[in-house]
Amino acid sequence: MASHSSMLVSRHIQNISEAKYLQPHWGYPNRALPCTNDPGSCEYLDVVYHSHDLGMLYCGIIWATIGGILLVWAIGRHLFPPLDTEQSRLLTMESQRTDNKHYIHRLKDSVAALCRHYLLSESLRAIFGRTTRLQVLVLLTLTGYLTVFSFVGIEYRRWVTPVKNMPGVNNTRTSLGPWSDRIGVLAYALTPMSVMLSSRESLLSIITGVPYQSFNFLHRWLGYIIFVQSALHTIGWCVIQMRLYQPQPSVGLEWIQEEYMIWGVLAMFFLTVLFVLSTPWAIRRTGYEFFRKCHYVMAILYIGACWGHWSKLNCYLIPSLVIWFIDRGARLVRTALLHYHYLPDGGMGFRGASATITRFPDSVNGDVVRLDFVHPSRPWEIGQHFYLCFPEITIWQSHPFTPCSLPGINPQGSIHSYILRAKKGATRAVADLAAAKTIASSHDSKVAATPAASTSVLLTGPYGQEIMDHLTPNTNVLCIAGGTGITFVLPVLLGLTARRPVPDRKLDLVWAVRRDADVAWVRQEIDQLRRSAVLHDIKVRIFVTRERDLDPGSHGLKQVEALSVGPQDDRIQVSSASVTSSSSHQLEKDKEATCVDTLSIHHPTDPDSEPQDGRPDLTSIMQGFLDTTVCGPTVVYASGPGEMVSDLRRIVAGCNSAGQVWKRKERYDVRLVCDDRLEW
Incomplete structure (x- = not known):
């Protein structure tokens, strides 16, 4: 503190010994009053301290604005929570009797559709990457807000003041000094927000309901803003101390030390x-x-x-x-609480989960690994993810993965299933560990999986938000996934098919994979969806992008038949009231017929086409799905390569129309929920 004061005495030529009193200033050294220096220096000091006081006020306004936005957001979430099933049913019935009583909900849906139409797509991808216009708009608004506060309230002047005891030598004092101080103060003030935006245990998520990973874009760019502010602050004072203050180079050398x-x-x-x-x-x-x-x-x-x-x-x-x-x-506390439980010997202690590893070899694209284990933890919400750490590999790394299993409790605990592609790092090490521990290998590594290995897993979580809280009974659901992105969308469909069937509701799954054998990653989950087709209007379409059908006449029937039609999985509970009075024998016959019709596998049809031409046409799929809906809005759940998600943002944005939604044409009310759990 003493060094700061002595530095400012030299810089501002304040005569502390001659001052009658010291005027306090928050965040800055005390002002010596009255000023006994030359008039130019005193005027300069007036500008410096006034500018600093305004800067601190502006920082308070910035934080008050942020706090006000969060407060209004929290109140809005409390006043307009997502409708539950019964509320939605009553609202629908009431809306059929009157067009005016529930205009607030209509207005809310119309405004949301308008925002999605204009702000869901991506812009300036070369600069901002794959992010929506909404996030770019928030960033630009914040940048403009900070730019105004960086310049406003400063008197821009120039003063030439004499250097004491050096006749003919003058200092040049300008408003560059108070401006440099201002942006330095703003950089300090933004630091807590930058840290808050990066937190996994996010207070912002608790207040807003927005997943913590959605704040990473703002965290990154706010960091860039702080860097620019700090660089300009540094450059400004280097110019002042090494060029404008005299004599040089002695002043500059003394300052830098x-x-x-x-x-x-x-x-x-x-x-x-x-x-x-x-x-x-x-x-x-x-x-x-x-x-x-x-x-x-x-x-x-x-x-x-x-x-x-x-x-x-x-x-x-x-x-x-x-x-x-x-x-x-x-x-650390969450991890400890997850793994501190009863041990087999009857005592209490810390123990990781024992996961069974199933490896699906793929020498071209990288092996895929499936982890299955039961853990005595509370159920998570659909859409949430866990961070997994593998102690046998390293305790210093953990990676986010979304369970493809349906959250729930059986007598032993929650069933966890994860699909991950082994590329490099820890995921590659997991696949190598599975290969090293393998007891028996498959005869055909291209089709069959190689079971056998197990490893210890430490979990942290769950993180993220519930992604089905806005679904009403008549909401149509289209799930689109690429590769291992299937883990994000499968629980959505499994959760919906576990509920009471809703007439006229459509449920579709579109999955793009590279090989026919990739379907085996989630064979049992696909089986469950096919069996549910008896009670639910659900279709599963699998697009193989890197392999052609060797028997074009089969249209993927061999792969369909390879998926077993076994007994109903006990984790899917269907209400008995939803089952018709048909005999069980007839129901089984209908089930077998429906299962084959529900799932279709598509390959590139042109023998001369590139393998990647087998990718699904998302525009036609989206439009075809909407054209066949009977009533209700649509939610699209998507996870996969960045290019696929970018295309879907553009397509879904074009499907929204605020005017049509206001006219109760719910077909034009289309939401998109993406898996953005990756941190960068």
Whole structure:
């Protein structure tokens, strides 16, 4: 603190010994009054302190605005919660009798359709990547807000003041100084928000209901904004101290050796490393795990260096550290609570889950691994995911995976099933571990899976939000997945088919895979959907993109017949009231006939076409689905390659029409729910 004061005495030429009193300023050294320097220096000090006080006020306005938005959001969620099944049924019946009574819900749906039509698509992908216009709009609004507060309230002037005891030598003082201080203060003020946006145990998610991973785009770009602000702050004061203040180079050399400046240089260095490592180029070069670990370390070092540089603004640094440590501590507590339970010997202790590994070899695209285990934990919500750690491989890495199993409790606990593709890193190590532990190998590795291995798994979670809370009984559901993205959409369909059937509701699954053999990843779940087709209007279409049908006349019937039509899985509960009075014998015959008609497998039809031409035409699939719906809105659940999700955002945006929704044409009310659990 003493070094800060002495530095400012030299910089601002304040005569502390001649001051009658010291005027306090939050976040800045005290002002010596009255000012006994030359008139130019006194006017400059007036501008500096006034600008700083306004800057602190503007920071308070920024945080008040953020708090107000969150408060209104929370109140809105409380006043207009998602309708449950009975509420939706009553609302539908009432809406059939009057067109005016429930205009609020109609208005809400119309505004949502309008926003989706214009803001769901992606723009400026070369700059912002695969993100929606809504997030880009939020970022641009925040950037404009900060830009205004960076310049407003500063008197832009220039003062030429004499240097004491050096006749003929003058200092040039400009408003560059107070402006540089202003953007430095804003960078400090934004630090807690940046940390909050990156938290997995997110307070923002609790308030808004938005999954924590949806804030990663803003976290990344807010970090870029802080970097630009800090760089401009540094450049501004370098120009002032090394060019405008005289005599040089003695003033510049003396300034750079100040303790607060050494910490400032370190803070800028750590922030630069953070910026470089967070670029897509650096992540591809170094790997995500290296980036993540370095990001944690550099962030803590940056906050510490900021404290050393300007401790008077620790009102922003302390919350940043508190949020960071609470987030990490909560992760450890959640993991401990998940795995601290009764052991086989009757005692209590910490033990990981024992998962069975089923490996599906694929030398071209990378092996696929399925993990199955039962864990004594509470059920999760459909759409949530867990972070899995494999102690036999490393305890320093965990990866997010969505269970493809339906959440629920059996006498032993919750059934967990995960599908992951082994490319490199921990996922590759899991596949290699399974291969090393394999007892018996399949004779045909291209078709059959190789069972046999097991490993210990540590879970953290669940994370994310419920993705079916806005579904009403008459909502049509279209699930589109690519590859291992099937794990995100399968629980949605399994959950819906476990409920009472709804007349005229459509349920479709479109799944793109590279090989016929890939269907075996989720064979039992597909079987469950096919058996449910007796009671539900459900269709399953599988598109094989990298293999042609060797027997074009079969149209995939061999693959359909390979999927067993076994007894009803005991995890799917169907209400007895939904079953007709037909005899069980006739029901079984209908079931077998319906199962074959429900599932179809498609291959590229042109022998000369490229294998990837077998990808589904999402535009025609989307339009065909909407054209065949009888009533109700539509929700599209999607997970897969980024290109597929980008196309769906554009297609779904075009299907929305606020005017048609206001006229009660629910076919034009189409929502898209994507799996965005990847952190970057």
